[in-house]
Amino acid sequence: MSLVLPRAQWPRSDRAMWDALCKSAGPLDDPGGLTHLRPTSLDTLQVRYGRWLQWLATTDPDALALPPVNRATLARLQTWLVALEHTKPMSRLMFVDAVLRVLRAADPAGDWIMQLRLRKGLQRAAGRGDPDRKNGRILSSAVLLKAGLTHATADADAASTPLKRMMCQRDGLMIALLAVLPIRRRSFCELRVGQSLHLTADEIVMTLSRDMTKTGVPWEATVPDQVAPVLRCYITEVRPALLARGNQRHDTLWVGKRGEIMGQIYIGSRIGDVTLKLTGKRIPPHLFRDAAATTLARSSAQNARLIRPVLAHSGFKTAERHYIHAQTIDAGRDYAALLNRLKGDQS
Template sequence: MIKQAFSPLPVDEWPDRDQSLWDEAKQSAGPFDDDDGFAANWRPPTIKGCERGYGVWLGWLATNGQLNPDLHPCDRITKDRISAFVLEYGVGRAELTVAATIRNLAYVLRACAPPHGVEWLTKLAHRMMNRAKPSRPKLPRMARVTDVDLLAEQLMSAGLQQMRKGQRSGAVAYRDGLMIGLLINRPMRLRNLASLRIGHSFIIDDFGMRMIFTPEETKKGVPLDWSVPERLEPAVLTYLEEVRPALLKEGIDDEGWFWVGRRGRRMPDTDISIRVTKTTRKHLGRDLSPHLFRDCVVTEIALERPEWIGLSKNLLGHKLLASSQKYYNQATSFTAFARHGDVIREFRGK
């Protein structure tokens, strides 16, 4: 079934009471007061996600003529309404998307009516998150690290040859190859990849080429200071000195964004994701999204060097190793399929 559009209600269009409670929840106490708002220490991505989820809920209420602006946010919650919302919002959407929206709604209510908000809704949200299944299985889309790394080299080599012949399309191929090469060697999140900016988050100094992100710029609140692999440094220099200038266009101010699109402007994260996915589909036969690179890297470690699995925490920018352990699931699946193949080969050999 085709999903219906659900436009989130912007914060400045929320009912006055909702805005007031939410602003209060985000307020930090003064230096002599320990009474912070419930959401005062939430990270910006968490705040943004919660505002979107709650905005979707308010928008649905408004569309259905059920948004009473005078009610407290918690008083609009009933099990019947939540059931109707989930039923309608869930059409055509992944279980995880629906669960995350309910969780964000529950968290806003907790912040507006601390510490519990609507307790049964919070429990429901956590249960939905735990039971949600990915819309697309990861395993069939994953690829070996060596194959991805080789593809990156081939794209850059072919792109450079095209550029030498005066073909501007070669710059695009080279750029895409470098994206893939950086992702498979430094599996950063898409948001950080897209925000690379020369002289800011991308720096060349006495320590080499580095990609630096503050805690506020990372999902887990962990500062990242990643060096570009030494063997990729010549490729990056070629990109900065030859390829990127070929992508820029006259009349457009160069603001230093690392990734430049065909029109000479900064590439948004959505464009980067589309380019990476289309390129890996074309050459590897796999829809390898930028986020899936992280699964590939840690799964390969678990398969080939399980004694190094402790490195996965730093590779992925997690605070805890437990956050990375879930990738063992993919490695376990790979092992199971390999053993299954051995049994089949043994059977056919008899």
């Protein structure tokens, strides 16, 4: 049985509440309480709220007859947490937080004091997540860049078949590109030739629209010289050959053996498998961001200032956004230059 109750099976009151929270503003109506969230955030809230409803349907079905905002009593949330003891503290926090975000948006004037105290306790217990999750897995970005480029060139040249050569070129490129431009996995997987990647005779520019960034702020960077030739070769030679093998026609950057679009889960797994083979450590896409931050912070205090623009972190005022947009381009170039020096020192 699924742990999440599909939205189509939610009680009518919950579906009506959700629709009202997501309703856009009209000429005479205010927007719903969740309309400020991005679609991906809404999807996440919907899944976590659906998990709450599935638990209620299984263990306390009579509660589903109550108005949604009246179900999340302190006692009922505590009982749910007992059922969630097999999950990590951060997961328990995220589940409870999602339910409270939805219900408080539906009833902002309600008395949520005790539930918020419970959430505060979960936040203390969760801290910054599992401290052992990243132990030994945060390599220097220079190490990852060198491993990726070697796999895309020397390893590819030594491949026993043309297909294996193309797989090496693609996989090595993914690692090298993430090492110098550590964007989030969803953005990385959604890259499209001609839309988010623009080739000219002199450079390749990566542009992420506001729909592709977590912060909702457009982001742009020039692909560094260390990686640009490998990316250009993939786009102009490798990718077309893979598309032809499966008679595929689309503009998504990352493709499989027969030109099929590679999904986020597969790309994450593939990058983890290849980095494990190349470095002895499984480095999924999101840890490339930790690698970049650690590399910058350890190199010098001056380079540490590049962490925010390189990783496209939020926190800047709206009035500064045009300045930050230009700063990200310069920061990306400075970061690439640093990695080039570090890679040279390790040779």
